[in-house]
Amino acid sequence: MDNSTLCDGYNTGQEEPSSIEPNRKRKASRKKRVWLVVFCVALMLVTAIVWMCLSSSAPRYLNDFEQILSVSDGMAIVVPNSRWLSVVDIETGRVLISFQNHGNTAVRAHFPHEAGTIIVERVQSRRVRNQETGQWERRGFLEWGLIEIETGRELIPFGEYNMLHTAFDGMAVVVDRDDWSIRGLIEIESGREILSFQYVDISAVSSDLVSARIRAGTIAEDRHYLFQITEGREAILLGRYDHIGSYHNGAVLVQYGDNWYLLDVESGRQETVLPGRYDMVSISYRADGLAVVRRDGEMAVVELESGRELIHFGQYEQLILLSNNRAIVWPAWNWITGAGIGWGLIDFVTGETLIPVGQYGQRFPCRNSPLSVEGLIVAYGEAVGLIDESENEIIPFGRYDEIRRFRDGTIAVSQGGRWWFYYNE
Numbered sequence: 126m127d128n129s130t131l132c133d134g135y136n137t138g139q140e141e142p143s144s145i146e147p148n149r150k151r152k153a154s155r156k157k158r159v160w161l162v163v164f165c166v167a168l169m170l171v172t173a174i175v176w177m178c179l180s181s182s183a184p185r186y187l188n189d190f191e192q193i194l195s196v197s198d199g200m201a202i203v204v205p206n207s208r209w210l211s212v213v214d215i216e217t218g219r220v221l222i223s224f225q226n227h228g229n230t231a232v233r234a235h236f237p238h239e240a241g242t243i244i245v246e247r248v249q250s251r252r253v254r255n256q257e258t259g260q261w262e263r264r265g266f267l268e269w270g271l272i273e274i275e276t277g278r279e280l281i282p283f284g285e286y287n288m289l290h291t292a293f294d295g296m297a298v299v300v301d302r303d304d305w306s307i308r309g310l311i312e313i314e315s316g317r318e319i320l321s322f323q324y325v326d327i328s329a330v331s332s333d334l335v336s337a338r339i340r341a342g343t344i345a346e347d348r349h350y351l352f353q354i355t356e357g358r359e360a361i362l363l364g365r366y367d368h369i370g371s372y373h374n375g376a377v378l379v380q381y382g383d384n385w386y387l388l389d390v391e392s393g394r395q396e397t398v399l400p401g402r403y404d405m406v407s408i409s410y411r412a413d414g415l416a417v418v419r420r421d422g423e424m425a426v427v428e429l430e431s432g433r434e435l436i437h438f439g440q441y442e443q444l445i446l447l448s449n450n451r452a453i454v455w456p457a458w459n460w461i462t463g464a465g466i467g468w469g470l471i472d473f474v475t476g477e478t479l480i481p482v483g484q485y486g487q488r489f490p491c492r493n494s495p496l497s498v499e500g501l502i503v504a505y506g507e508a509v510g511l512i513d514e515s516e517n518e519i520i521p522f523g524r525y526d527e528i529r530r531f532r533d534g535t536i537a538v539s540q541g542g543r544w545w546f547y548y549n550e
Contacts, residue, residue, distance in 0.1 A: 187211065188218050189545040196531040197236035200274070201546075202243070210234060212243060212274055215535060215546055222274050238293035238329065239313070243272050247283060271297060271313065280313050291329070296354070298327045310335065312358050319360050320352065331372040334390065335360070351377065353390065363390070373408040378416075380406070387429070398429045409446040417446060426452065426473060435473050443468075447500050450474040451514060456482055470502075470514060480516060503528050511536070520547070 192204040201215050210232045211223040224232040224245060233246040249266045269289035271281035281289060281297060288300035292313060301307040301322045309322035320327060325347075326338040335352045349369045352360040370378030370385070377388045378398075385399040385406050399406060405419040408429070415435070418425050424444055426436040436444065436452065443455040455468045467483030485504035500514045510522035511530070520528060520538070527539040528547075536547040 185220055187213050187220060189543045191543065193529070193537045193544045193546075194234070195236055196533060196535045198240060198533075200236075201535075202234050202236065203544075222272070222277055237271070237291045237297075239271070239295070239297070241274055242280065242292060243274055244289050244292065245270050245272050245283075281316075290327075293329045294332050294354075296358070310337075310360070317358070319354065319358055330369065330377060334363075334372060334377065336369040351379065351388075363393070364388070368405075370406045371408045378406050378408060399427065399432055401432065415446060417444065447514070451479065451500075453502070454482075479514065485512075501530060503530050 187203065187205050190203040190205050191207070194202040194204065196202075196215070199215050200221065201213055203211055203213055205211055208226055209223050210226070212221045212234075213219065214221060222243070224234065226232055230250075231248045233248065234243050236242075237244050247268050247270075249268070252261050254260070255262050267288070268284045269281075269286070270279050270283035271289055271292055272278070273280055281292075281299070286299040287302055287305055290298040290300060290308060292298070295313055296319060297311055297313050298308055299311055301309065304322075306325055307322050308324050308327050309318055310320035310327050311318055320335070320337055324337040324339055326336075328336050330336050330351070333354045335354060337350045337352060339348050339350070349366050351363045351366065351369055353363055354360055364379070366379040366381050368380035370380070372378075375390055377390060379386050379388050379395075380403075383400070383402045384397050385401075385403060386395040387398045388395050399416070399418070403418040403420050407417045409415045409417060414429055416427055416429055418427055420438060423438040424436075424441060425434050425438045426444070426446065427434050436454075441454040441456055445453040447453065450472050451470060452473050453468055453470055467486055469478060469482035469484070470480035471478055485506050501519060502512050502514070504510055504512050504522075506522060508523035509525065509528050510518055511520035511528055512518055520536075525538040525540050529537045529539075531537070537544055538547045
């Protein structure tokens with residue numbers, strides 16, 4: 126028999142070496158792919174967990190921000206990014222308290238006059254069914270709370286009232302639960318009513334004086350009441366007036382009939398100071414003995430003792446009194462000639478023009494940044510800069526994209542879409 130035939134037909138039951146090697150390679154390749162998929166999934170999970178941890182914990186220190194909203198008592202409300210709203214210590218940048226925008230909830234806030242607190246407004250978007258159409262709609266629901274910054278404690282819990290208007294000296298002006306047009310004054314600590322819910326407007330005149338208005342028909346018929354708040358948080362009615370103005374050195378400007386009187390709070394004595402019909406009178410705290418008055422939409426400056434007009438009606442659309450007989454003015458607009466574009470600085474006693482109208486563009490300084498007692502002005506020309514009343518450049522024009530000056534003198538600057546606090550370099 127042919128040996129080659131026997132060898133060819135002989136079957137040992139084993140795979141030949143040439144087929145074993147590819148199978149091993151395929152198995153090893155499948156293992157590698159499985160482990161690669163497992164590794165990628167684990168990496169994505171770890172990344173997601175780390176991102177969630179970082180995004181759910183507020184930063185402890187901040188130096189620059191998307192927005193600077195307001196400043197008070199060395200603190201600032203800032204938006205570091207779209208997810209957070211924070212209160213920071215201006216000097217150190219330390220975050221004092223933070224509120225997170227998450228899901229369907231957005232947060233807004235502002236400083237009241239009550240030291241160490243912040244009024245927080247939460248806006249929640251919810252799906253509700255329209256009773257008329259039967260369709261589901263998304264609507265916004267608002268709730269306010271008064272928060273103690275140091276502890277985070279809710280001094281006035283969210284949802285307690287329809288709205289929290291303001292807070293000052295241990296009291297808060299809140300809106301009635303059932304009627305959005307009605308306000309009351311409560312004691313923050315106890316929640317006790319100081320002024321009942323019957324007023325359409327309540328505002329602080331000073332630390333212990335409150336003005337309240339009851340609607341009697343038209344605005345002209347409204348009654349304005351002046352209350353003094355005692356140490357025991359009791360309201361004592363001092364009088365009813367047609368209008369209540371500003372407070373200065375223990376006296377309040379009040380209007381009764383055509384005249385404005387200076388009411389001495391301690392003695393109750395009233396002295397006629399402006400025998401003329403004005404819509405509004407505001408005593409200047411920068412220029413003693415002077416008042417800014419408004420009538421029929423026009424402004425003027427008058428002496429309280431004589432009633433003499435130092436800046437006449439119709440001369441300026443807006444004005445800010447400074448010290449040393451100076452005022453920033455925005456001339457009235459002339460629609461025919463186009464005159465009155467921009468603002469200027471004048472000495473209203475001598476009539477001297479210190480900064481010509483329009484030299485620094487059309488933008489009125491007051492509308493962007495109030496002036497402090499130092500008289501620094503945020504001025505706009507081809508670029509923005511900070512100058513004093515003698516036009517000395519405190520911050521050179523063009524150095525920053527935007528400059529903002531707050532009432533307490535704090536300066537913030539912006540460049541490239543980010544804001545930070547400015548310190549004299």
